[in-house]
Amino acid sequence: MMEIKTHDFNDTKIAEIISDEMIINSAEDALDLVGNIYYQGFDKVIISEKNFTPDFFDLKNKLAGDVLQKFSNYRIRLAIIGDFEKYESQSLRDFIFESNKGRQINFVGKLSEAL
Template identity: 30%
Template sequence: MNYQIMEAKGKRYLYIKSKDSLIKSEQDAHDIISLCIEHDTDAVLLEGDSFSDDFVKLRTGLAGAVLQKFGNYIKVAVTIKEGQDFPVRFKEMVSELNTGNKFRIFTNLEDALNWILE
């Protein structure tokens, strides 16, 4: 996993950019949390084209497991390309998540960065 430790407004965060699908397995969540602990930060900015199919298909349970792990340990902002055709249930989940303070999805990197640095 390629990552950088960044700092802005006095806050450190883990920045991960991927051309592959984001969050393909629970192990990805474990790896991200481990990197945060290793680098003494609780904030992550993920940038990619889209999520893995298993993540957006809620029946697989991957999104729930990953979000629970993230919610217990870190604050995550994700930026993905605008115009993704996600399943209806996933869109509903995103609408609910985007009102919380632990995990949000953005289509604009600047908005994601501003939120992660709050």
């Protein structure tokens, strides 16, 4: 079961996805979510790290790139909340660092940072 909680922040509607289940297991799942969010009038979304398949954080399989491309194509800004320090992969750390320099995709530690 997935819930979409709306946050109003600086006259912007932000969707926070709340679920105990993995929501994004594939690029198709991401596209479904993006379409859902987009048609509800959101242009920003917050999702917890636990809602992504662990494969997302293994850059070798290209899933992260495919998923994030869906958000970029619709110009939906995405914040992923989690503890990213636990990942050993230097390429993933570099990817997170580079993403956080921009405004499209951000990896943050808590909801207040995401907002």
